[in-house]
Amino acid sequence: MGAVLAVMLAAAGCSSTGGKRAEERAAEAAEGRAAVNTPRWTFAMVTHSGDGDTFWDIVQKGAEQAALKDNINFLYSHNDEANQQAQLVQTAIDKKVDGLIVSLAKPDAMKAVVAKAVKAGIPVVTVNSGSAESKEFGALTHIGQDETIAGEAVGDELNSRDRKKALCVLHEQGNVGHEQRCAGAKKTFDGTMQNLYVDGTNMPDVTASIEAKLQSDKSIDAVVTLGAPFADAAVQAKQTAGSKAEVDTFDLNAKVASGLQTDKLGFAVDQQPYLQGYEAVDLLWLYRYNRNVLGGGQPVLTGPQVITKDDADALADYTKRGTR
Amino acid sequence: MSGSTAAPELDERLVHTSPLRKLLGRPELGSVVGAVAVFLFFAIVADSFLQASSFGTVLYAASVLGIMAAPVALLMIGGEFDLSAGVLVTSSALISSMFSYQMTANVWVGVLVSLLVTLAIGAFNGFMLTRTRLPSFIITLGTFLMLTGLNLGFTKLISGTVSTKAIGDMEGFDSAHALFASTLTVGSVEFKVTILWWIALVAVATWILLRTRFGNWIFAVGGEADAARAVGVPVIRTKIGLYLGVAFAAWVSGQHLLFSYDVVQSGEGVGNELTYIIAAVIGGCLITGGYGSAIGSAVGAFIFGMTSKGIVYAEWNPDWFKFFLGAMLLLATLLNAWVRKRAEATS
DSSP states (O other), X not given: OHHHHHHHHHHHTOOSSSHHHHHHHSOOOOOOOOSOOSOOEEEEEEEOOOTTOHHHHHHHHHHHHHHHHTTEEEEEEEOSSHHHHHHHHHHHXXXXXXXXXXXXXXXXXXXXXHHHHHHTTOOXXXXXXXXXXXXXXXXXXXXXXOHHHHHHHHHHHHHXXXXXXXXXXXXXXXXXXXHHHHXXXXXXXXXXXXXXXXXXXXXXXXXXXXXXXXXXXXXXXXXXXXXXXXXXXXXXXXXXXXXXXXXXXXXXXXXXXXXXXXTSEXXXXXXXXXXXXXXXXHHHHHHHHHOOOOSTTSOEEXXXXXXXXXXXXXXXXXXXXXXX | OOSOOSSOOOOGGGOOOOHHHHHHTOTTHHHHHHHXXXXXXXXXXXXXXXXXXXXHHHHXXXXXXXXXXXXXXXXXXXXXXXXXXXXXXXXXXXXHHHHHHHHTOOHHHHXXXXXHHHHHHHHHHHHHHHHHOOOHHHXXXXXXXXXXXXXXXXXXXXXXXXXXXXXXXXXTHHHHHHHHHOEEEETTEEEETHHHHHHHHHHHHHHHHHHSHHHHHHHHHHHOHHHHHHTTOOHHHHHHHHHHHHHHHHHHHHHHHHHHHSSOBTTOOTTHHHHHHHHHHHTTOOTTSSOOOHHHHHHHHHHHHHHHHHHHHTTOOGGGHHHHHHHHHHHHHHHHHHHHHHHHHHO
16 A cells, blocks of 8 residues: 555656666666686675775776676675774685785785785785785785876866865875875975865765865865765865865766766866776686786776866766766 | 571572572573574585684684773673773874884883873773763763874874884884784684683683672672772772773784784774674673673674674675674674573573
8 A cells, every 4th residue: 555655656756857767768887697608716805995985886896897797706895994804805815715806005904914815826906005015915916096196197287277275185084095195286286285184974074174174264276075975075165165166076976077067176086996896807817817917017007087077978977877 | 488497597698509500690691692593603604604714713803802892891890881992992002103113112112101001091081980970981982082083193293194104123023923913823724812812811801700809899889889889899999990901901902903014094993992892792791780791791702703704704795794793793682681581580
């Protein structure tokens, strides 16, 4: 009875825009069957992601797509505490997986356990963070973005937009990669740049912090956030504070893409998370199948890719389905 | 017994109870039943759970939690909470690492300085509690927030980044590593030294609780502080002592983190204090104080370790991880309460 009522209500109040139906009409993310007949290997991916993280969800989607193609049994686990992440890698070793993908945001904590995996004969690919340590730990390849280079790209882009005073918003205390991004931007930026620390797990608090900063310093003309969800918080803060600052961000999501289209945002620096997950699985498959290793001992970079209004149209659909 | 028989009645304290009765009356009995149930469950659903190497991993996960759960259980029996315990572990590791590095001292100097400072923070908690008469929930919540800020602020101020500098190449590191973070290989299985620390701490805590005067005081202040004070129990000393116990365990855990990984991230540890409390509660401690056991906290930590790693061995979707963890803990605690009721009904 209640279900019937709900269906009737939903039918009576149709929306001609957006919603599930629009999503279905938009290009579907690829699906399908395995394209190879190699044995069904098991690859485990262990990251430093927190719960419900957009960025890592996209990485996972890429990895799952590659796993589907390569006939891989793909296991994903994550924890944002170094000690817990190391324990998860240990469980993968206990399971005797055929390949391991690890993010090295806290390299020192992962050192011993990654060495253990290598010693146990498990091929390791590092992903996203840890380009400096990857080789030393015995991984085949590192795939990701050099955070310093990405930061420098932001500084250059800010110069080309004639910005004088920028704010770098760090939302994850304890993340060395974030520090490198802001330091890189500071290096190439001709103007002055300040760091602002906010609590990324608490969105209203992020907005309020940026707002307070913009109100107290009217001369700030650029705000750089380090994650897509925070760009929106910065835009809201800017409007409340009545600031003229341009909001720019690292990473993409649907909201950032539409923000670029409507000039709410200046530019975004993408590191293509989908590619990081996809390539990590694919590289392990190539190693197991053909002993191929990519990169010639250097990290394989997936970014930075500066995205402006001109590129946003093409990417909007892909951000909606959650693969960019 | 009515009537006027001449036989003198036995004092109730001298009534002979059978060993089985004694066993049924133990606070940790319910959690032991829960642990067996969880173990059997994962043995059935996850094939790699029963490997010897996996057992080493599960025990390690349990020991990291259990080292803290034992003194937290004692504190809860004494009727108090410590919400700052999670970040205190990180503080302890940070102090140790940064002091050694900045002073270019032998790392043992940093380790001892860290012990003193950590104990001082524990004493501060206990002192504030007994002086202000505010609930420990509030006092330690304040300490928790202050420490979280201090961890980050000091690390950034001293090291220039959000993590400490590596001290792996300094004198004394290897011996400290051996004490706090070494690995013992038995057959083909690797056991971390934290498992020994855990066993030792639980043994000491149990001895204090059941065999010493201080143990009686803990039960007394947790059950009814005013009555305890009236019969001459030193309430203030007891509570400060309990906080010092938590601080000591936090120091051990902190040194383990430091010497395992050589570098400490300043933002970690938040949220772990609740896990310690959960482990103690699963082990039969009452939130209201006055009842519980140290062995129970160890069983609780073991259930937590089995569940958190068992879910991974069973290859369940990690999105649901926290849900399963919560459901498991709830079930274990319910089973625990049910067994206790049955036990009380038969005794």
